Amino acid sequence: xxxxxxxxxxxxxxxxxxxxxxxxxxxxxxxxxxxxxxxxxxxxxxxxxxxxxxxxxxxxxxxxxxxxxxxxxxxxxxxxxxxxxxxxxxxxxxxxxxxxxxxxxxxxxxxxxxxxxxxxxxxxxxxxxxxxxxxxxxxxxxxxxxxxxxxxxxxxxxxxxxxxxxxxxxxxxxxxxxxxxxxxxxxxxxxxxxxxxxxxxxxxxxxxxxxxxxxxxxxxxxxxxxxxxxxxxxxxxxxxxxxxxxxxxxxxxxxxxxxxxxxxxxxxxxxxxxxxxxxxxxxxxxxxxxxxxxxxxxxxxxxxxxxxxxxxxxxxxxxxxxxxxxxxxxxxxxxxxxxxxxxxxxxxxxxxxxxxxxxxxxxxxxxxxxxxxxxxxxxxxxxxxxxxxxxxxxxxxxxxxxxxxxxxxxxxxxxxxxxxxxxxxxxxxxxxxxxxxxxxxxxxxxxxxxxxxxxxxxxxxxxxxxxxxxxxxxxxxxxxxxxxxxxxxxxxxxxxxxxxxxxxxxxxxxxxxxxxxxxxxxxxxxxxxxxxxxxxxxxxxxxxxxxxxxxxxxxxxxxxxxxxxxxxxxxxxxxxxxxxxxxxxxxxxxxxxxxxxxxxxxxxxxxxxxxxxxxxxxxxxxxxxxxxxxxxxxxxxxxxxxxxxxxxxxxxxxxxxxxxxxxxxxxxxxxxxxxxxxxxxxxxxxxxxxxxxxxxxxxxxxxxxxxxxxxxxxxxxxxxxxxxxxxxxxxxxxxxxxxxxxxxxxxxxxxxxxxx
Numbered sequence: 239x240x241x242x243x244x245x246x247x248x249x250x251x252x253x254x255x256x257x258x259x260x261x262x263x264x265x266x267x268x269x270x271x272x273x274x275x276x277x278x279x280x281x282x283x284x285x286x287x288x289x290x291x292x293x294x295x296x297x298x299x300x301x302x303x304x305x306x307x308x309x310x311x312x313x314x315x316x317x318x319x320x321x322x323x324x325x326x327x328x329x330x331x332x333x334x335x336x337x338x339x340x341x342x343x344x345x346x347x348x349x350x351x352x353x354x355x356x357x358x359x360x361x362x363x364x365x366x367x368x369x370x371x372x373x374x375x376x377x378x379x380x381x382x383x384x385x386x387x388x389x390x391x392x393x394x395x396x397x398x399x400x401x402x403x404x405x406x407x408x409x410x411x412x413x414x415x416x417x418x419x420x421x422x423x424x425x426x427x428x429x430x431x432x433x434x435x436x437x438x439x440x441x442x443x444x445x446x447x448x449x450x451x452x453x454x455x456x457x458x459x460x461x462x463x464x465x466x467x468x469x470x471x472x473x474x475x476x477x478x479x480x481x482x483x484x485x486x487x488x489x490x491x492x493x494x495x496x497x498x499x500x501x502x503x504x505x506x507x508x509x510x511x512x513x514x515x516x517x518x519x520x521x522x523x524x525x526x527x528x529x530x531x532x533x534x535x536x537x538x539x540x541x542x543x544x545x546x547x548x549x550x551x552x553x554x555x556x557x558x559x560x561x562x563x564x565x566x567x568x569x570x571x572x573x574x575x576x577x578x579x580x581x582x583x584x585x586x587x588x589x590x591x592x593x594x595x596x597x598x599x600x601x602x603x604x605x606x607x608x609x610x611x612x613x614x615x616x617x618x619x620x621x622x623x624x625x626x627x628x629x630x631x632x633x634x635x636x637x638x639x640x641x642x643x644x645x646x647x648x649x650x651x652x653x654x655x656x657x658x659x660x661x662x663x664x665x666x667x668x669x670x671x672x673x674x675x676x677x678x679x680x681x682x683x684x685x686x687x688x689x690x691x692x693x694x695x696x697x698x699x700x701x702x703x704x705x706x707x708x709x710x711x712x713x714x715x716x717x718x719x720x721x722x723x724x725x726x727x728x729x730x731x732x733x734x735x736x737x738x739x740x741x742x743x744x745x746x747x748x749x750x751x752x753x754x755x756x757x758x759x760x761x762x763x764x765x766x767x768x769x770x771x772x773x774x775x776x777x778x779x780x781x782x783x784x785x786x787x788x789x790x791x792x793x794x795x796x797x798x799x800x801x802x803x804x805x806x807x808x809x810x811x812x813x814x815x816x817x818x819x820x821x822x823x824x825x826x827x828x829x830x831x832x833x834x835x836x837x838x839x840x841x842x843x844x845x846x847x848x849x850x851x852x853x854x855x856x857x858x859x860x861x862x863x864x865x866x867x868x869x870x871x872x873x874x875x876x877x878x879x880x881x882x883x884x885x886x887x888x889x890x891x892x893x894x895x896x897x898x899x900x901x902x903x904x905x906x907x908x909x910x911x912x913x914x915x916x917x918x919x920x921x922x923x924x925x926x927x928x929x930x931x932x933x934x935x936x937x938x939x940x941x942x943x944x945x946x947x948x949x950x951x952x953x954x955x956x957x958x959x960x961x962x963x964x965x966x967x968x969x970x971x972x973x974x975x976x977x978x979x980x981x982x983x984x985x986x987x988x989x990x991x992x993x994x
Contacts, residue, residue, distance in 0.1 A: 400750075798900050
């Protein structure tokens, strides 16, 4: 339906326009009935609907409608499967249509800077490329149904502690390469209808009133077309926010900020054109939903089955010493409360009122010989001797023990961060007690972020389910008994200890500021750079079959940074079961002194029957090789030889090939007396000239031929030492070491400036 939105806005009063820029209540936007502007509703997400029909709240205190809880982002990211995320998004979009919801709030792409962030279960990864790809697919799925998404929380919101006021102090390079990159891809590729700005400040400025963030970057650079909505209660100064590019304040401010907007327009401190532009963007999204309304049928059973499928493809098999798959005829002890009442989602605004929950215990008992012992309670972290004794006896009398462990709701949630990376002490103690009587033990984990595993070397199997949605129990059983083949890989590194994490000394800050001192070295970029042992590396995951990689081909050996590179390899299933393999492509920069060892730049998931092989093709562009230059204020590809690396994880590389990339951009060189000889020699524009000058200086100052040096002199001053000292020598040192006059030095620098 064609609408003249500008004409509608001209008919609106100033008060009506101001009113459109804030919610009617917790979840609904205002209507203007006389102009045909309808009331629309939004809902929390991102892994299911948290529609609150009556009393609204932001943190899940009040009940919402019964819905389907899909696996959370911490799980789905491990699928490395764009099509799977799109399928999930499509189902959620259909559910929104059935419930008349115009926008679902999500996905969330904040980077997992620390394992302690209480909201990590809602976030995809420590890697911005993976997070961006997963979010893009999710958004495309939801919005294919005529429903909007809200990409959140923009930006650098990586903790819960003092999240509403704390300032994230982060360099421009780290901000661009790590924290903004996860938003950039979905904005450019999937064009979410809305973007939600975060609570926090970024380098001293609230995200909700930062024109550089909301206008310069989001709109002018990335081409965002929708509206920006505040996180619930994130507005600091409503008028300044509107000027910066924050169109919609949620929830309602009860008219307080509407009046401030009206007053600002009347007194000239806010241009009415800015207000009109904000209203236009909001109305465009409202009418886009209204014009794509359809009579959707919400089949909860169908979506429950989809949730199970997604979780089976997302769970990560971390360890298997021949114990899995389990034999259903052999007696197995299912130990742990989570076997009967699984923890499958996190607390806070994304908490779904699930219409059904499948437990591992009830699913396994349909076909397998299983006994159950509770083992622990989650009300408090306290060892219950009677429960432990019951569990030990069950394990002793069985062929296998499967312990369902994980983090209770009290350990991780929106609103607060974790204080440590351990499982509850009572669970760790239970695992050790069971291992003392039953060596054939498997641990199944239900957690939203990594946990330390002091027992990992003793158990024979570890299956990481993360927070896998309402069908997690059925998915776990299918994986444990081999009805499904594990194919997930870790979207984050699992370190041995919390103290190993690169942000450890700077998380969560002093309450006023938090310094991102680790810069771009987040997650595996840090661990791999330090060659630090980790429990399980980024990208790691096992299968019940095996895969071989071979025949890596690049379609060119040299390229300009404006070209694309096509990478092809062959993958073969060398085992005896059908399975899916995730092929990870990393790029290693030639400038290793200041860059990560390698960075994920592509991935592909391939299904293979036993003995089958397929070619996998991936394409790289400029951004696959680029780093952010604070000097250029842009992306820059240094000329050099890059390594294309194919891995099973960031630590397990199986194929490698070089490609030479030539930069089409030249960094302007500022030359002064402190510019070093080495930098000038590495600049193709100045190197030849400087070489000639150095030779002339040497001839001029050399005088008579040098006397033959003694052995002692040769030992004192080696060629290597001379080369190193010359490389780091500033031009001003020519006055001291070569006797150059100030006038001659100025002439030399001026000549170099003309070249550089």
